[in-house]
Amino acid sequence: MLEALTHAMLKAARDAGADDAEALAIRAAATGIDIRGGRLEHAERAEAVEIGLRVLVGGRQASVSGADHSQDSIEVMARRAVAMARSGPVDDSIGLADPDQLARDLDATSLELFDPGAEPDPATLEERALRAEQSALGVSGVATVESANASYSRRQSWMALSNGFEGGHRRSQFSTSCTAISGTGRDMERDHAGEGRIWDEDMPTPEEIGQLAAERAVSRAGARKPPTGAFPILYDERISSGLIGHLLGAVNGAAIVRGSSWLRDAMGMQVLPGGITLREDPHLRRMSSSRVFDAEGLATAPRDIVRDGMLQGWTLDLATARKLGLVSTASAVRGLGSAPAPGNSNIVMTEGARSRDELIADMGRGLLVTSLLGSSINATTGDYSRGAAGFWVENGQISHPVNECTIAGNLRDMLLRLTPANDARDWRSVRVPSLLVEGMTVAGA
Structure with missing residues (x-):
């Protein structure tokens, strides 16, 4: 039919x-x-x-x-x-x-x-x-x-x-x-x-x-506002994929064509710490984002978006590739009433050697974020500000739950300073572990 x-x-x-x-x-x-x-x-x-x-x-x-x-x-x-x-x-x-x-x-x-x-x-x-x-x-x-x-x-x-x-x-x-x-x-x-x-x-x-x-x-019982200042922030694996999602959005061909990406000048440059690879693999078994061809009929294949911390290429469909003088990465997605546009399939990020608890111990004093709400993100400059809730870390241990705070930084700097844990979940279409980011601003009490 x-x-x-x-x-x-x-x-x-x-x-x-x-x-x-x-x-x-x-x-x-x-x-x-x-x-x-x-x-x-x-x-x-x-x-x-x-x-x-x-x-x-x-x-x-x-x-x-x-x-x-x-x-x-x-x-x-x-x-x-x-x-x-x-x-x-x-x-x-x-x-x-x-x-x-x-x-x-x-x-x-x-x-x-x-x-x-x-x-x-x-x-x-x-x-x-x-x-x-x-x-x-x-x-x-x-x-x-x-x-x-x-x-x-x-x-x-x-x-x-x-x-x-x-x-x-x-x-x-x-x-x-x-x-x-x-x-x-x-x-x-x-x-x-x-x-x-x-x-x-x-x-x-x-x-x-x-x-x-x-x-x-x-x-989360008894949550209160954290102190204000510059602290390390650990993004729990529940929400860490959102941080990497900002990078994926910035290397999307549509944003590059518009000139509105904070990574528009970063091709071949370091965007993540050395040793970290961000790989797209549309052929993973039993994953909802997997596919053998894209929305324009091109054969999909695994590729490294970032390799050893260095940006390897944009995410492109046919139209954005032609505008940039490049070749499509077979990344077209589309809805019933829309034209094709670049989009990602499964994403796998290199994990670190340490557990989330070990990273918490290394933090000393800082914030473990387990949920995010609202956002003010400048797609052109990468300036980042979000409401957050989670747990306060004191002396390398979780002390108490916190809420009603804002975390801020610049995405380009944040991504270069991150440390991944080893707790990524295999069933997620974006497999990103907990991520420790140094030197962010927390606005609380």
């Missing part, structure tokens, strides 16, 4: 006057169960087939999408897209890949992106959410559980391009989460735990997830 829909969209685009076109069809289904107070709070089931079309006309482009995939609607969609493209600006960089650039091996079986086992029914998901809630409530100090959730989704996509490329991926996802609350009144503290996997057998038990959420909430 999906293949037939993409073929119908390509034909309609040609008939409407498009020079080239990309058609995408997605069949998705998802079931989610929320539990609160031992009872069903909310149940949701969604299932649909959606389509998207991108047309190119004389160096111009437009994208449209919809949920109605009747033949009449497809023809109307194609005519509308062509009319939109003809009124748009000319961009000589847009265009499909040459046929000799296209991926040949489209078999993603080895990546194990879909669990062929039985789909869990709502009763099974409800039972998992109840088990997570009951586990959290069994931890001393927990006042209540705000919510517990279990869900399942599956997604099948098919893409066809007028340059001859066709291919698709099939994916599944299981998840369980829990949010627990400790204390009462103004002393209430909330924390969360959640896990997601492609294969059900890889999931931790609901009891483990509920207990972790509860322990995190209880550990």
Whole structure:
């Protein structure tokens, strides 16, 4: 069915006057169960087939999408897209890949992106959410559980391009989460735990997830503001990927083309400490970001974004590569109603030799950050400021929980001064360990 829909969209685009076109069809289904107070709070089931079309006309482009995939609607969609493209600006960089650039091996079986086992029914998901809630409530100090959730989704996509490329991926996802609350009144503290996997057998038990959420909430009891000053900050592995995410955003080809990146002049320069490599690997098994081809039909391959601390290259799709006079890194991603743009797959960062506890001991006095909120980040200069909460470290040991503080620095300096721990989680699509950053500013009491 999906293949037939993409073929119908390509034909309609040609008939409407498009020079080239990309058609995408997605069949998705998802079931989610929320539990609160031992009872069903909310149940949701969604299932649909959606389509998207991108047309190119004389160096111009437009994208449209919809949920109605009747033949009449497809023809109307194609005519509308062509009319939109003809009124748009000319961009000589847009265009499909040459046929000799296209991926040949489209078999993603080895990546194990879909669990062929039985789909869990709502009763099974409800039972998992109840088990997570009951586990959290069994931890001393927990006042209540705000919510517990279990869900399942599956997604099948098919893409066809007028340059001859066709291919698709099939994916599944299981998840369980829990949010627990400790204390009462103004002393209430909330924390969360959640896990997601492609294969059900890889999931931790609901009891483990509920207990972790509860322990995190209880550990935050009595939080207060930290002192103000310059201190080392340890980003817990729960949130450290966000710090590396700022680097990935800064080397994205779209930011480089705009000239708005704080790393726009850093090609071939040191951006991380020596010995640290940041590798993108789209071929990791059972990872939701894995893929054998990108959104423009190019074959994906592992590559080093940073090697031994030195920046190796930008993240590029066809359009940004053409604008920079470079070659695409097969990094195109896209939604149903948008044109391709550069994006990342799985990221693996070099780990350090020491544990998080050893880095805490080396800190002496500083801040362990376990959650971040809000942000003021200048994409052009790299100036960084975020609200934070976590734990104060005194004499190399965790002293007490802290909240209502702001941490600040400059990303370029911060990344050059970081020290990684050895606690990265294999199941994360961005595998980054806890990161110790020296000399940041903490604004608290």
